[in-house]
Structure formats: structure tokens, C-alpha cells
Amino acid sequence: MTRTVRSLGPRLLGLTLAVVLAAPVSAAPAAAPRADAPAAASPSQLAPSMTKGGKTKAIRRGTVDVAKAARGPQRTTPKVDMPVLIPTSAATNAPGLNAPGLLAPAGPAPVAAAPSGRTDTNVIEPATDSTAFGTSDSALEPPDPFIAVGPDHVVQSFNTAFKFMDRRNGTFEVLSLHDFFILPTDPITFAFDPRVVYDSLHGRWIATDVSFDCEPIPDFADVGSGYLDIAVSSTSDPTGEWTSWFIQYGDVLPDYPMLGTSTDKAAIGSNLFGLEALDPGTCGPSGDLFGGTALDVFPWADLLAGGELNFHHEEIPDGSTARPALQTPATSATIHGVNIKFVGPGPDNWNAENFKITGTISSTVDTIVVARYDMSAGVPGVLGGFDAAVLAPRQPGEEPPNTAVDTIDDAVDGRPTDAIWQNGHLFFVSTYRCTPIIPSTDVERDCIRVSDVNTNGATPVKVQDFLINEAGRDLFHGGIGITLNGDLHVTYTRSSVSDFPGTWSVYRGPGDATNSVSTAHEVRAGDGLYDLGDRWGDYTGVAQDPQDGNVVWQTNEIANAPGDWMTHFSRLSAAPGSTYIPITPTRVLDTRDGTGLSNRFQHGVPRSWQVAGVGTIPSDAVAVTGNVTVTQQTGAGHVSVTPRPVANPSSSTINFPVGDTRANNVTIPLNTDGKVSATYIAQAGKLTHLIFDVTGYFTPDTDGDTYNTLTPYRPVDTRLGGNAARLVRDVPQAFQITSATPDQVPVGAKAITANVTITGQTGPGHVAITPASDPNPPTSTINFPLGDTRANGQTLPLSLDGKIYAVYKSSTAAARTHLIVDVTGYYLDTVGGLEFYPLNPGRVMDTRLDLGVDGPLTFDSFDNLQTGGHFGVPTDAEAVTGNLTITQPNKPGHITLLPDPPAGTPGTSTLNFPASDTRANGITQPINAGDNMSVWFDSTSGGTVQAILDVTGYFLPGP
Numbered sequence: 001m002t003r004t005v006r007s008l009g010p011r012l013l014g015l016t017l018a019v020v021l022a023a024p025v026s027a028a029p030a031a032a033p034r035a036d037a038p039a040a041a042s043p044s045q046l047a048p049s050m051t052k053g054g055k056t057k058a059i060r061r062g063t064v065d066v067a068k069a070a071r072g073p074q075r076t077t078p079k080v081d082m083p084v085l086i087p088t089s090a091a092t093n094a095p096g097l098n099a100p101g102l103l104a105p106a107g108p109a110p111v112a113a114a115p116s117g118r119t120d121t122n123v124i125e126p127a128t129d130s131t132a133f134g135t136s137d138s139a140l141e142p143p144d145p146f147i148a149v150g151p152d153h154v155v156q157s158f159n160t161a162f163k164f165m166d167r168r169n170g171t172f173e174v175l176s177l178h179d180f181f182i183l184p185t186d187p188i189t190f191a192f193d194p195r196v197v198y199d200s201l202h203g204r205w206i207a208t209d210v211s212f213d214c215e216p217i218p219d220f221a222d223v224g225s226g227y228l229d230i231a232v233s234s235t236s237d238p239t240g241e242w243t244s245w246f247i248q249y250g251d252v253l254p255d256y257p258m259l260g261t262s263t264d265k266a267a268i269g270s271n272l273f274g275l276e277a278l279d280p281g282t283c284g285p286s287g288d289l290f291g292g293t294a295l296d297v298f299p300w301a302d303l304l305a306g307g308e309l310n311f312h313h314e315e316i317p318d319g320s321t322a323r324p325a326l327q328t329p330a331t332s333a334t335i336h337g338v339n340i341k342f343v344g345p346g347p348d349n350w351n352a353e354n355f356k357i358t359g360t361i362s363s364t365v366d367t368i369v370v371a372r373y374d375m376s377a378g379v380p381g382v383l384g385g386f387d388a389a390v391l392a393p394r395q396p397g398e399e400p401p402n403t404a405v406d407t408i409d410d411a412v413d414g415r416p417t418d419a420i421w422q423n424g425h426l427f428f429v430s431t432y433r434c435t436p437i438i439p440s441t442d443v444e445r446d447c448i449r450v451s452d453v454n455t456n457g458a459t460p461v462k463v464q465d466f467l468i469n470e471a472g473r474d475l476f477h478g479g480i481g482i483t484l485n486g487d488l489h490v491t492y493t494r495s496s497v498s499d500f501p502g503t504w505s506v507y508r509g510p511g512d513a514t515n516s517v518s519t520a521h522e523v524r525a526g527d528g529l530y531d532l533g534d535r536w537g538d539y540t541g542v543a544q545d546p547q548d549g550n551v552v553w554q555t556n557e558i559a560n561a562p563g564d565w566m567t568h569f570s571r572l573s574a575a576p577g578s579t580y581i582p583i584t585p586t587r588v589l590d591t592r593d594g595t596g597l598s599n600r601f602q603h604g605v606p607r608s609w610q611v612a613g614v615g616t617i618p619s620d621a622v623a624v625t626g627n628v629t630v631t632q633q634t635g636a637g638h639v640s641v642t643p644r645p646v647a648n649p650s651s652s653t654i655n656f657p658v659g660d661t662r663a664n665n666v667t668i669p670l671n672t673d674g675k676v677s678a679t680y681i682a683q684a685g686k687l688t689h690l691i692f693d694v695t696g697y698f699t700p701d702t703d704g705d706t707y708n709t710l711t712p713y714r715p716v717d718t719r720l721g722g723n724a725a726r727l728v729r730d731v732p733q734a735f736q737i738t739s740a741t742p743d744q745v746p747v748g749a750k751a752i753t754a755n756v757t758i759t760g761q762t763g764p765g766h767v768a769i770t771p772a773s774d775p776n777p778p779t780s781t782i783n784f785p786l787g788d789t790r791a792n793g794q795t796l797p798l799s800l801d802g803k804i805y806a807v808y809k810s811s812t813a814a815a816r817t818h819l820i821v822d823v824t825g826y827y828l829d830t831v832g833g834l835e836f837y838p839l840n841p842g843r844v845m846d847t848r849l850d851l852g853v854d855g856p857l858t859f860d861s862f863d864n865l866q867t868g869g870h871f872g873v874p875t876d877a878e879a880v881t882g883n884l885t886i887t888q889p890n891k892p893g894h895i896t897l898l899p900d901p902p903a904g905t906p907g908t909s910t911l912n913f914p915a916s917d918t919r920a921n922g923i924t925q926p927i928n929a930g931d932n933m934s935v936w937f938d939s940t941s942g943g944t945v946q947a948i949l950d951v952t953g954y955f956l957p958g959p
Contacts, residue, residue: 260324500526577835612674637682706833738802763812842871868931891943
């Protein structure tokens with residue numbers, strides 16, 4: 001029998017603690033699997049368990065293909081009645097939890113956040129309502145929205161389903177928890193509390209929920225079983241296949257699961273409630289049967305392999321909520337987290353602990369250790385207590401004109417709703433009762449508490465502990481996220497006697513004063529009174545964007561006009577666009593002589609070198625343009641230049657055979673430490689030297705120049721002047737670029753984006769292009785052998801009078817070569833120019849995989865490539881930077897990129913190539929108002945070619 005009621009949530013955790021489940025001394029015995037399960041996995045190594053009789057086990061459920069499953073029958077999650085419990089003095093009878101001397105000395109209360117001075121809005125895209133999640137017919141309480149963002153997809157969850165979308169907000173599929181986790185309908189299974197995360201280190205999505213049934217199993221479950229359901233995607237595309245497992249608890253519900261990650265492990269923290277029989281054949285979690293907090297730890301190796309799932313199970317009997325933290329991105333093998341434990345009645349009656357999970361686990365070895373460190377007393381790790389009994393948020397009353405006071409009873413409590421870890425700092429957010437400072441006569445309100453703890457030492461050290469508060473308004477139900485570049489974003493619900501519950505946000509830059517935040521900004525206003533019931537939410541989602549280092553995505557619910565809730569999501573960023581300053585080319589890396597790094601790059605080993613702060617490049621540079629050159633390589637392969645070290649990069653920068661010195665232009669963001677990284681991919685043991693010359697840099701201000709696009713045109717082609725116009729070895733030659741002609745580079749431009757092509761050379765060598773005449777420049781622009789027409793996209797600084805100077809260096813006496821320059825845009829300090837936003841490299845086209853364009857490209861034809869709305873490029877971008885690669889050409893030819901399809905044969909080129917080669921060229925390319933660019937393949941003898949495009953940034957109009 002199913003009864004229609006509210007779903008399980010955090011109210012179960014502030015409870016009377018009447019019974020603590022006994023701990024066995026051995027691992028879980030074998031037990032019968034669920035009725036629909038395949039054969040059980042091999043026994044896993046388990047730590048002693050506090051669950052009833054030690055009854056936990058892991059079973060692989062199978063695989064689901066999201067796209068296929070969504071086309072089949074949809075099974076809805078049954079509604080289930082859950083008790084809502086409030087902490088009372090009865091909790092003093094809980095055995096062992098408030099023994100004499102257990103109550104820790106109170107630490108200092110959190111301080112009110114000070115204004116950081118930042119007032120610019122951090123909402124960069126309007127909130128997008130997900131109406132399918134907010135109808136009165138399906139609006140179970142609470143919504144529990146969460147969001148995850150991958151390279152080219154967004155997945156949103158709420159309490160009964162997952163929604164799979166692209167970055168343009170287009171929906172691919174909506175799948176119920178029952179269909180996604182392959183849950184049975186006989187016996188009836190109840191599922192809720194879903195979460196989904198994209199792990200950028202492993203390139204996989206991981207999803208969890210909790211479910212239970214009321215089916216007794218002899219020697220395992222007298223009443224029923226609770227389940228932690230876990231699923232991992234097979235690729236970085238969440239619309240494909242996932243593998244799922246479940247961990248089964250006899251007579252116990254592992255409620256309120258929270259996922260944490262590290263480089264080699266994932267962990268779920270949950271709260272253990274006993275299942276009790278209700279009406280005949282039904283059951284439910286009991287607030288009188290609370291067993292503390294459980295941690296289940298899994299190796300990433302098992303999750304990726306998709307077979308047997310080994311796990312470590314450990315419990316914290318005095319824990320009320322354990323929040324493992326997401327690493328964003330994963331850089332440490334240690335899983336960090338926060339545990340809130342009950343210490344006695346009264347205000348601030350929960351103390352905080354930092355826990356660290358270390359060690360490894362497999363089918364034969366379990367060295368997992370959970371170490372706990374008190375953060376509520378002592379020096380320097382001091383945090384004041386946490387209070388379960390926060391206030392019921394106020395909202396306008398039901399009677400017109402909505403001026404009477406109403407409340408959302410039992411909406412939230414004071415335990416952390418989210419936790420993240422980055423660069424040695426553990427951040428978590430909670431709701432806290434406080435009195436706003438201004439005006440001082442205000443009464444107590446709900447406030448958002450943000451805690452920041454340094455975990456690098458032997459014991460945790462408080463860094464920040466502040467409150468976001470506002471006079472006359474309740475702030476509650478917080479979410480927290482950090483961009484790749486270190487901006488901390490906090491979202492929350494705000495309501496009052498005059499405000500319907502809606503979403504607001506603040507942010508804090510990495511250089512801002514301690515305990516300070518920006519001006520608050522409204523993300524999405526509420527539409528009406530919330531009168532569905534008395535629950536608002538267990539958690540809310542803020543997810544790091546793995547492509548755009550300055551962006552997080554948030555999802556939350558708002559009160560909907562019919563009286564229930566509606567979820568919505570939006571992109572948040574505190575970063576302004578950046579402007580460009582060209583410089584005389586500067587060499588920051590040459591492994592041949594130890595500049596930047598010594599010794600050659602080895603296959604598969606990422607290395608980083610300093611760029612910001614070197615020479616004339618300032619320390620606040622966020623991206624650079626430059627030229628990367630490969631030489632003396634011992635194996636064919638490619639090099640990927642990335643902002644952060646990546647052992648297995650998904651993009652490439654320059655491809656090469658053995659014995660060919662090659663160069664390619666890049667526009668690349670810098671890491672937060674001002675470095676850039678590269679990885680050489682070849683056969684094991686192969687080596688290569690690497691050179692990196694910087695031609696300009698971007699800073700996040702208006703001190704530099706903005707970008708202006710042009711229809712590509714050709715101002716330099718020495719072939720038109722005959723052999724006498726060719727470059728002569730060692731003789732600098734000047735070319736006028738700026739012009740008074742409309743639609744060309746104007747007088748005053750500081751730099752151009754262009755494609756430089758060499759052809760008709762009589763000797764191998766290189767050409768260096770500089771803004772001044774120099775017969776022996778220390779850098780190079782394009783390297784080439786004899787007899788190869790070769791191109792390299794560049795950002796070239798201009799002289800004060802608008803010229804470039806080119807000098808040809810060759811080992812052949814009296815060598816000559818032709819030079820062609822195709823211009824695509826220019827930098828100038830003008831009103832209405834475009835500002836630059838760097839991205840992690842993302843692959844928008846791969847014709848080998850029918851990605852972006854179905855391949856291969858065919859002779860004398862063009863294809864449309866949609867770029868905006870993919871891999872971090874917004875839909876209103878006007879140009880992109882990136883890297884164009886061709887492979888498998890069966891004829892020589894060239895590719896031309898244009899914003900629109902050409903009327904005839906294009907008069908410019910982007911990448912030239914012979915047959916049977918793989919080569920790349922950096923681009924800065926305008927895109928049209930439809931978010932597209934055109935890809936044209938031309939050849940004198942027909943043929944086909946495969947093409948790949950990785951984007952590294954985009955341009956938007958400045959303020």
C-alpha cells in the first residue's frame with residue numbers, strides 16, 4: 001500500500017536518537033540479492049559495520065543507455081510518507097552522545113560578511129526555468145535540485161528524475177530514477193535524493209540516489225532493505241551508456257547521501273535510519289532508529305572498469321551528517337569532508353569535524369583510514385557550534401494583498417547543505433540563526449553561513465567563517481561552488497513578508513579580503529506563495545564549469561504561482577572580459593637551453609612552465625597568444641598545450657612526424673599560478689624538445705585593446721609581385737597592413753590575427769615576423785622544410801605605423817620564399833570592440849566521429865559548423881580562438897574557415913596540407929549570428945579529408 005506524502009529529508013537527522021544500532025565485529029555475511037538483480041559481485045573488503053547485523057553488500061545492477069531508455073515506457077517514482085522530526089530535549093537521553101564532558105567549549109560565532117567592494121552582477125545568463133520539474137501533479141517535497149556540467153552537456157536532477165541537456169538549454173532526455181537506476185517495481189521501490197556530478201579528471205559522470213523496499217529477506221532483512229544506488233557513465237557524454245550498482249542495507253535506510261571525490265576514490269556519506277513496519281506490507285524509516293553516519297568508499301578504478309565494485313564501509317556513531325567534499329577538480333588522493341555531531345541540547349548544539357579519507361581499496365586490500373579532527377575547540381582550529389533549530393522562513397501571507405506573515409515550517413535546518421574542496425581548502429555552507437547588524441534593532445533571521453578551513457596541516461585551521469545576512473529577510477538553503485580560477489560563488493533562497501521565495505547569489509574573488517563578499521544579486525524571483533507543504537529542500541546545486549575557468553552553474557527552486565515549486569538554472573561568473581596587449585615576441589620556453597624548463601618532454605608526462613611575470617608579461621595575465629614549436633622529436637605524435645597539467649588530454653595543439661621542426665600558433669588561458677602546461681603524446685619512451693614564444697597577453701581589465709572581426713582578406717601575397725618580391729634570406733622586408741580602405745585593418749590598430757603561409761621556398765628554414773626590422777630575431781613564426789606549402793595562424797603585433805617585418809632564415813645561401821598573409825581581424829582600443837574569454841580546449845568538430853560535421857570533408861564544398869552553445873562558447877559569441885587539425889587527406893589541398901558560406905571559391909586559406917599528413921593550425925575566427933562558421937575544403941584534384949577543431953576561447957562585445 002502506497003500513501004501520498006512528503007519525501008525523506010534532513011528533518012530525520014535532527015532527531016531524538018532513542019536507539020543506536022549495535023556494531024558487529026566482522027564483515028557483512030552473504031545475503032539474498034534483490035529480486036531483479038544479477039549475480040552478486042565478489043565479496044568486498046568491509047570495515048566493521050554499525051548497520052543491523054552488519055548487513056551491507058554491493059551488487060552490480062547492469063547498464064542503461066539513456067537515449068534508448070528515454071524512448072521506452074517511463075516508470076515514475078512512487079510517493080512515500082516520511083516523518084518530519086524536530087530536535088527536542090528528549091535527545092538528552094541518547095546513549096553516549098551527551099555524556100559528562102562531551103560538550104565542547106564554544107568557539108567564536110561566525111562574523112557578518114563585510115562588503116568586498118565588488119558590485120558587478122555575477123549572473124551572466126538569465127535563469128532558465130525547467131517547467132517539466134515544477135508542475136503541481138509531480139511536485140513532491142522537497143525538490144532537492146542539483147546540477148552537473150560536462151564538456152558539452154548539462155544534467156539537472158530533482159527528487160524523481162534526471163534531465164539531460166546541451167549547453168544551449170536544449171533537452172535530450174528526461175529519465176525517472178526508476179528507469180535510470182533500473183529499479184524494480186515488484187516489490188515497490190521508493191527512490192529520492194538524487195545527485196549527479198561530472199568528474200573532470202576522469203571524464204565521467206557519477207550519479208547517486210537512495211531507495212528502499214519493504215520486502216523481508218530471510219537472515220538479512222526482517223522489514224525491508226535500503227539501497228545506495230550508484231551509476232557511472234561510460235564516456236563524457238551522459239546521454240549514452242551508464243553502469244549502475246547498489247549497496248544493500250538490511251532493515252536500514254542510508255538517507256541523505258552526499259558524494260565526495262578524489263583522484264583515486266569516491267565516497268558517499270549517508271545517515272542510517274532503521275526501517276520499521278507500518279501497515280501490512282509497507283514500511284518506512286523511523287526517527288527512533290538512528291544509527292549515525294555511514295561512509296562508503298569506492299575506488300575509481302572499479303567505477304571506470306564497470307565490473308565488480310569493491311567498497312569500504314565505515315560508520316561514525318556520533319555523526320549527525322557527514323558531507324564528503326567534491327574536489328573541483330580532483331588533485332589529491334585524500335577525500336576531505338565535514339561531519340556535524342550532536343553534543344547536547346540548547347543553541348549551537350552540533351560541533352564540526354574535518355575528516356580525511358586516505359588509503360586504497362581493492363578485492364584483496366583495504367587500507368582505508370578515516371581520520372577525524374575537531375574544529376569546534378582549541379587553537380587554531382576554531383569554529384563556533386552549529387544550530388539545528390533555525391527559524392521557519394517567512395513569506396507573504398495567503399490573503400490579498402499578501403501582506404500578512406506566513407512561514408515555510410521546518411523548511412531547513414543548520415547542517416551543511418554542500419561541501420567542496422580545492423587547493424587545500426575545505427568550504428561548506430549551512431543555514432544559521434543570526435541577528436543582522438543593520439539595523440541593530442532587527443530580530444533574528446535565517447542567515448547563510450560559509451566556512452573555509454585550511455586542511456594542509458596536521459590539524460584544520462579556520463580561514464573564514466562568515467554570515468551572509470540581510471535585515472528584514474530570511475536567507476536559507478545555500479549552495480556553494482568554486483570556479484577553476486578560484487572565484488567562490490554562494491547561492492541561496494531569500495524570502496520575507498514582501499518577497500516570495502526566490503534565488504540570490506554573492507561571490508568572492510580569491511584576492512578579496514577575508515570574510516567579505518560582493519553585493520547580492522537576484523538570480524530568479526519567486527512567482528508566488530509556497531503552500532505545497534512545509535519542506536523547502538535538503539540541498540541545492542552549484543557546479544564548476546570544466547570548460548570556462550570563470551563560470552559555475554547553479555540550480556535552485558523558486559516558489560511557483562500555483563503554490564508549489566519550480567526549478568531553474570543559470571550560469572554565474574564574476575570575471576570581466578579581457579583585453580589584449582601585443583608585445584615583441586618573447587621566448588619563455590626552450591628546453592634545448594633550459595629556458596623555462598630543462599630536458600626534453602617525455603611521452604605522457606605533462607609539464608608546466610611559468611608565463612605570467614616573465615619579461616614584459618604581467619603577473620595578472622589570464623591568457624596569452626604565442627607560437628609553440630616542436631623540434632628534435634624521436635617519435636611521431638602530437639603535443640597538447642593546456643592551462644593545467646593533463647596526462648591524457650582530449651585536444652591537440654600541434655601534430656608532427658619524426659624529423660620535422662613544426663610550429664603552430666596558440667591562444668591559451670593560463671592557470672591560476674600563471675603557468676601553462678603541455679603533454680607530448682607518442683609511443684612510450686619517445687622524447688621531444690619544445691619551444692614557446694609569446695606574442696601578446698590578455699588581462700581582465702580595459703587597459704588593453706579589444707578585438708574587431710573582418711571578413712578574411714589577403715593584404716600580402718608576394719607571388720603577385722613575381723620572384724623579385726620573394727623574401728631573401730637574412731633581409732628583413734616590411735609590409736604595410738593598416739589602410740584607410742573600408743573593411744580592412746584601420747590606421748591605429750595594434751595587432752592583427754592572420755594566417756601566414758609559406759610557399760615556393762628554395763631552402764628549409766623559418767620566417768620570423770616582428771613589429772620592427774631585425775635581421776636576427778630571437779624567435780620564430782613559421783618553420784618549414786623544402787618543398788612544403790605550410791601555414792601558421794598568428795596574432796601579430798604591428799609597428800606604430802601599421803607594418804609587419806618578415807625575415808627568412810635558412811641554411812641555404814641566397815634562399816628565397818614567397819609569403820602570404822590572410823587577415824581575419826585586428827586589435828584596437830575602440831568602443832564596441834570584443835573582449836576575450838579564455839576556455840579550456842574543447843573539441844567542437846571531429847569529422848571522424850561525425851561530431852559537429854559529418855565527415856569526411858569533400859572537395860569543393862562547404863559545411864556548416866555550429867560553434868556557439870558548445871564546449872563553453874556562449875550563443876552570443878562573435879568569434880572564437882582554437883586549433884584546426886586535418887588528418888587522412890588523400891589529396892593535397894587547403895581548408896578555409898569563414899563566418900558564412902562563400903559565394904564562390906574563397907580567396908583566402910586557413911590550413912594547407914599535402915596528401916597523407918596530419919597537421920594543425922591555430923585560428924582566430926569570426927562566427928555568424930547563427931552561431932555557425934563555414935568549413936570549405938578545396939583541392940586541385942578532388943579528394944577528401946578529416947577535420948578537427950578545438951576551441952580555446954571566445955569574444956563578446958565589451959561594455
